[in-house]
Amino acid sequence: MPRTLVNGVELFHDEVGSGPPVLMHHGYTGSHDVWLNEIGPRLADRYRCIVMDARGAGDSAHPEDGHTIAQYALDVVGVADVLGLDRFTYVGHSMGAGIGMQLGLEHADRLDKLVLVAGISSGGYPMDAAAHAEQREERLRSDAFERALPQRMLARVRDHSEEQVAASLRRALSSSDAHYHQSAHAMSDFNVTDRLHELGTPTLVVAGAADGLAEANLRDYLLLPNATLHVFSRVGHGVPGDVPEEFSAMLADFLEHGVVNPQTEAARIEAATAVPV
Numbered sequence: 001m002p003r004t005l006v007n008g009v010e011l012f013h014d015e016v017g018s019g020p021p022v023l024m025h026h027g028y029t030g031s032h033d034v035w036l037n038e039i040g041p042r043l044a045d046r047y048r049c050i051v052m053d054a055r056g057a058g059d060s061a062h063p064e065d066g067h068t069i070a071q072y073a074l075d076v077v078g079v080a081d082v083l084g085l086d087r088f089t090y091v092g093h094s095m096g097a098g099i100g101m102q103l104g105l106e107h108a109d110r111l112d113k114l115v116l117v118a119g120i121s122s123g124g125y126p127m128d129a130a131a132h133a134e135q136r137e138e139r140l141r142s143d144a145f146e147r148a149l150p151q152r153m154l155a156r157v158r159d160h161s162e163e164q165v166a167a168s169l170r171r172a173l174s175s176s177d178a179h180y181h182q183s184a185h186a187m188s189d190f191n192v193t194d195r196l197h198e199l200g201t202p203t204l205v206v207a208g209a210a211d212g213l214a215e216a217n218l219r220d221y222l223l224l225p226n227a228t229l230h231v232f233s234r235v236g237h238g239v240p241g242d243v244p245e246e247f248s249a250m251l252a253d254f255l256e257h258g259v260v261n262p263q264t265e266a267a268r269i270e271a272a273t274a275v276p277v
Helices: 033-043 069-082 095-106 129-140 144-155 162-174 177-189 193-198 214-223 244-257 262-273
Strands: 003-006 009-016 021-025 048-052 088-093 111-117 203-208 227-232
Touching: 003 069, 009 033, 009 069, 021 033, 021 069, 021 095, 033 048, 033 162, 033 244, 048 069, 069 095, 088 095, 095 111, 095 177, 095 193, 111 244, 193 214, 203 214, 203 244, 214 227, 227 244
Parallel strands: 021 048, 021 088, 088 111, 111 203, 203 227
Antiparallel strands: 003 009, 009 048
């Protein structure tokens, strides 16, 4: 299990493929699994796909502190430093998209492109942390895991096997208490709405039409000065895992062509129709 000491914490990271570097980050109680198993292999012939786990999650170590959006962003930069990456494309899902916004605002010199997938709102994610903690403790009781499986399977917009759902739940429940509680507060307190106009990195905003965060994703997209948008129909919050083939094709298209929006199209048409002087 490849782990490296970054900012005082052993962080998991791995990679597949070769080419321009693309660093992929999971959401709140997720891990690198979907990136390494589903997305990376589909892009490995063209890109160096790097995955990592946040402190307290996945296969990274479980420290008692540092579970903030700002620190998670510094950990991403730290992993990039270890790998010798001066610049890279960052892809973040859910909480990972919040980390992406932080990177775009505070570490823009390290980014080539930015992809925000089903992200928490730039104005914070409303969450009752105490109720959330109680719900987690309930799930950790002996029979709660088995009870949760059919409920989670029925809640999915796209079909997943019982094995896939079980693995996802185990990963979520394996995150440390510090990560679980502190990250919940970090997402609630996160607010960069008034600064999104500063984020000039070429950005792709990805939303699932059936995700409760879709409206917030669209609001954030409209505030970004250099962004394009992709919305997946009949897809919920787990976009990369729900439609890995379609997601990988969309990501490859953005990596190749960059931002395409009404402004870039108007500029292209104007350039093509300009009368030489």
